[in-house]
Amino acid sequence: MLREVCRDVPTQPTLLPLDGEHMRYRTVKTANEARVDVSARGFWARGRRAFMDIKIFDPMAACxxxxxxxxxHQRNEQEKIRAYGERIQYVDQGSFTPLVFTTCCGMGPKAKCFYLRLADVMAEKKHQPRSHVVAWMRCRLSFSLFRSALLCLRGTRYSAPTTIDIAGLDYQATVVESGIIV
Structure with a gap:
């Protein structure tokens, strides 16, 4: 979805190496090969690179x-911010957003802001109602989280990845045909 609205969207981008910079937290990822999950140019601000790192946690875990x-959610977001935030802000000159989800489709506050911004930009670009774009995105996210939970439970069974071309997708028609309640 990011590729639809932003330029230069690599997955697993390597962060710039540290050159003697002193970071505030001991938990900052200081390895020269440190990576985040995805980055996109122009998501939060025009021309500025936004970096996102994803974490999915089980809210029923003992911890x-x-x-x-x-x-x-707050604890998991803070872990990610301490690990990457300062380095990305001062070394890579970008913004960092931790995308924290639960295994049962919950989102942390920063992930909600991210998805609302993504929905706004997609709705504007595609000239679709925002409510239908949000419903479609939530459905896609639910299935993605469900697939990741199943993968953890049953292990991998290789099948060729399927790609959906969302460039010409009519979100309103998809939501109506699917019976998704808006």
Whole structure:
């Protein structure tokens, strides 16, 4: 979806190497081959590279049982920000957004902001109602998280990846035909 609205969208981009910079947190990824999951030029600000790193966690895990779901999202977002945020801001001159999800389709606050911005840009570019684009995106995200949970449970069974061409997709028609409630 990012490739539809942004330029230069590599997956697993390598961050610029550190050259003696001192970082505030000990948990900063300092390896010269450090990578994030995806980056896109012009997502948050024109011409500026945005870096995103994804984390999916199980809210029912023992380490999350004693805290609220909001606190678990906050903790996981802060871990990612401490690991990459300062380095990306000062060395790579970009912005960093941690995309934190639960295995049961929940999103952290920063991931919600990211998806709302992505929906706004996609709706504007495709001249589609924003509500239909959001419904379509949530459905796609739910299936992606479901596939990743199944992969963890049953292991891999190789099948050729399928690609959906969303360039000419009519979101409104897809939402109506699928019976997705907006």
């Amino acid at each position: 999350h049982r004693e805290i609220s779901l909001e606190a678990a």
